[in-house]
Amino acid sequence: MDGGGSGPGSIKLHELIEKHGGEIYADLLARYGVDIHGIFDGSLPPKHALALVEALPLDSATVLAMRGGPDFYGWDRHAYLIADLIDAVLHLHHVTVAANSKNPKKVPEPDPYPRPKQKAAREPDILLRKLRGENVKTNTGVGPGSLIPLPPPKR
Structure with missing residues (x-):
């Protein structure tokens, strides 16, 4: 990543690409003529790519995927x-x-008009959470930030 990985918006953009990379690639190319691969060669700063992704309209593939999939098509x-x-x-x-x-x-209560259901959000991966500075418990290791605590201090 020559100049594309450490700028503002990198972590959030990485999260979005990890979850919805195909949709982001297709939307940015189709709507703006921007190739997402420019992030990796330094021609597209991450903060600019993130701004483009955040400005996508509700009917874009990315926004539909983020909201829960094709069930949300037309639900503005x-x-x-x-x-x-x-x-x-x-x-x-x-x-x-x-x-x-x-x-x-x-007299029976009427059923509400059916609406699409949101998908349950999955937890971001441990690396992203650590990059954000969150205290992450992992299954490996001993001590702070792991599931295996340090032994009590000797007296």
């Missing part, structure tokens, strides 16, 4: 607002029917 701010409006109308309908019913407790 407006789609969530429409789903909330549908839920509100269903709730108002339920309240109206229950209020005009002889037994309001038997």
Whole structure:
């Protein structure tokens, strides 16, 4: 990495490339004409690449992958607002029917409009966490930062 690995944004960019490298490569090339390999030869500073990735629109492959995959295609701010409006109308309908019913407790609650589900976030690897300065416990080694504690001091 000739000049591309130690600049601002390197760790965050590394995390993103590790998780979504293919999508980032495709989006940057298709949308901006930028080849991500420029990071490694020094022609693309990591902070510039990170700025481009962070500016990708909601319908980009990278953002869709970060949100959970193709289930999120088309789910922008407006789609969530429409789903909330549908839920509100269903709730108002339920309240109206229950209020005009002889037994309001038997009127079933409406199901919410289906929305895509977020994938569970996975833990970043130990190297990235250590680079951030976090106290990381590993399965190997003895002492601070490991699962095997140091023995108590001799008296």
